[in-house]
Amino acid sequence: MSKPLAVRRRGAGEPLVLLHPLALSGELWTPLAEALSDEFQVFALDLRGHGASAWDGTPFTIExxxxxxxxxxxxxxLPSASLLxxxxxxxxxxxxxxxxPGRVRSLVLADTTAWYGEDAVTTWAERAQKAVAVPRAKQVTFQLDRWFSPDFRERHPEEADRVVKIFLRTNSEAHAAASIAMGAMDSRPLLxxxxxxxxxxxGRHDYATPPSMARQLAEGIDGAELEILPDLRHLSLVERPLLAxxxxxxxxxVTETR
Incomplete structure (x- = not known):
């Protein structure tokens, strides 16, 4: 892929790059980018095939x-930047x-993993098939339950709806291709x-990438800090803006030691 990714820029200061979840886009990060832009120059990227970024339709990997x-x-x-x-x-x-490693000043990893387990290829192949076979609007209930706690969905329907609209605009074929990439991923040796x-x-109640996966990340990365967040599910940084x-x-x- 030769075309650059679409980027949303905001603020000034030390560079911070934001990378979004599957089937969403850099638009997800608007509230967090606004919260941090007084101190950081924030770059919210659209990953391949998501948002406004191009994709030629061929398979791709996490690499x-x-x-x-x-x-x-x-x-x-940007020779280096912080990544979230x-x-x-x-x-x-x-x-x-x-x-x-020399290009990353600081790293924040939220509700994520380096490996989805022994059955990942099969599980994610099924997710990929559903991404294209099921109309996007009919996938929303499944996604909302994974993303947010019931209490959040009840108290902040406008924010849940904002995320749903990003999901509905996502290309289903790109969603499927990225699902296959997730299933094939095993980055454990890189930790x-x-x-x-x-x-x-x-999130303590994140069943998409549960605390056990976060613990494996923290144990594999030298000096990493782990925080398990009460009451939250998969989109912790969206559900709880104060985490900014x-x-x-x-x-x-990092900036104080530079």
Missing amino acids: DLADDVARTLDDLD GLSMGGSVAVNFAGRH RSVTAPTLVLV GRVRQHLRR
Whole structure:
């Protein structure tokens, strides 16, 4: 893929790259980008085939998505940056940080994993088939239950609806291709190569990437911090905007030592 990824920019300061979950886009990060843009220059990327980023229809891997990020940072003239990834975006961030440790100043991994387990290929192949066979509107109930707690959906229907609209606009074929990539992923050998200060966050009730997966990340990355967040499910950083403060605190550890 030669075309650069679509990027949303906001703010000024130390660079922070945001990587979104499967079947969503960089638009997801609007509230977090606004919260952090007073101190950081925030770049919210659309991964291959998602949002406004191009895709030629051929299969791709998590490594390919990480390579896309590397090329985009080159295009932005960013030799290094802090990375924050959620779900699929976190998996891409792990791969990037393990293969390009010198380019990552700080790392936040939310509700994500380096490996989905022994049955991942089969499970994700089924998810891929449903992504194209089931109308997108009929996939929403399944997604909402994974993304947000029932209490959040009841109290903040407008925010849940905002995320649903991003999902509905996502290309179903790209959704399927990314699902296959997730199933094939095994970045566990890269964890020991990650050198950036790392914060691992996970919702206690995230059953898409449960706390056991977050714990494996934190144990595999030298010096990583793990925080299990009460009451939250898969999109923890969306459901609890105040977590922007915790992210800021972690990122400042790097900027204060530069």
